[in-house]
Amino acid sequence: MAAIQVEGLERTFAGDIRAVRGVSLEVAEGEIYGFLGPNGAGKTTTVRMLTTLLLPTGGRATVAGHDVEREAPAVRRAIGVALQESALDPLMTGRELIRLQATLHGLPRAEGQRRADALLERVDLSDAADRRVGTYSGGMQRRLDLAAALVHGPKVLFLDEPTTGLDPVSRKAIWEEVTKLNSEGTTVFLTTQYLEEADRLANRVSIIDSGEIVVEGTPEQLKGDIGKPHLEVALADGTPDQAERVCEAFGKPLPSKDGKVLIELERGAAQVAEVVRALDDAGLLVESLELVEPSLDDVFVAKTGYHLEAEEAEGKQDAGG
């Protein structure tokens, strides 16, 4: 049985705003599924429908075998949710929040307290457990949010942009925890706008743009479909034309970038030594040489026509989620 099964899911808001347009996907049990897209692509709206926070206007979805519309309470018992904006009350302490979460999931008091203590220790917040959440750093708040989502031992965990706005150290801590949870058997549905995050964590990735999934597969498959690795060659004496002629023998030339010669290698890394020897034989002095594998950004550009990282930098607002 798939942990998540979605068929033609749609959500249209007032004013005929179609935030999600016929999304279909399947997530296997024990998988980390990356849902990648820019702000406003429909990621959060999709997650809100899968977590029963928003009714779909079309299509159907099951989570942990339960229909999100007809069996919403059963879905809510099976899932843990950490939403994009950590939904934390700054006036509560970390311990109060996790105990409240345990109560919300119907755990007896003693069991709730035991789990709260264990989870606070797990996310390294035991020392700060009795401080108000408003005094926590962004990373601490995300770790607390994650711990709260785990208090009832969910089968499926939804993480909506869990590391957005975090520093690299905090981001790495979240990644490690997600990996550990997955190794313990939890299925993870992760939305992100960070390519590296999807690449590092997800077994499979889908890219959503303007409410539609444009491509789906393992990161390796997607990158493999885009093209072969390319070699970037910078010359010490600045003679790119001659270098290009030499390199053409090894693969398809690509438009040069920052004065570097770019060549797509037919056989990947196996050809690097041959290229170096050919350049040396031609009397060209190589300053630097880098073999670049296709990235998910290349996949994103190929499928949507623009760079995800550039979208992030522009700081677009997440209109439709």
Place this chain on the structure above:
Amino acid sequence: MGEEGTKRLGPVAANLRVVAALGLRSVKQTFRRPQLMAPIIVFPTLLLAIQTGGAGSAVDLPGFPAVDSFLQFMIAGAMAQSVMLAGNSGGIALAVDIEMGFTDRLFAAPISRFTIVLGRLAGTAALGTFAAVWFLVIAFIFGAPIETGVAGALWAIVLVTLTATAVGGIGAAIALRSGSASVVQGLFPLVLVLLFLSSAFFPQELMVEPAKTIAKYNPLSLIVDGLRDPIISEFSASEAAAALLSVAGIGLLGLVLSAAALRRRLRTGG
């Protein structure tokens, strides 16, 4: 991580515990956020001090009810002001929860979603009890007797608690419908108008038209009168029944509006 063998409470016990937990959170939230506490205790206490200090001789006006002191007359009004503002503050706090996404945490839990409203009302009820006790203590300290004794004091506590719950339902409905703390906060002046157009601060008999007629039909007047009678004179079954009916009406309206606003919010997502 999935813990199949997790022991869980039955649905009724689980929902009751959630109501209690959310009520407790609501009370703590109010005490930890001064801007929520001030309207419930500080403002009514200050107004009580100013009015009893500045308008104390009003008791000598012809037609003014026979009272021990102006403070004795005003205690019921201060309680009414406190519960009206407690309902409004509860609405503001719920709207803040919606704005910061905290209600999503609650909506994503396997509980009856109306429990979230009931939890907020449980907190408002507790604050109503606290307000009633606070003003009874003020009455005691400053020598304003409760004419019907302990029974009258207990009646005041019960009626104020019920009123706070009922008014809290209206506040919750507005919060759920608007999802905006500033909208709920914007109702503050309206709450004061309702108070001044009732018998909370002045006897109806001494008001001029049209305020007198408005106050006569203002359900808040019925509640205040039911609250005031046992403080300044004796129990009146008809006044008490009218007060309870008013509270029930306001409470029912609040629950119906809250349920409708909650359904709409869950359907439309905002």
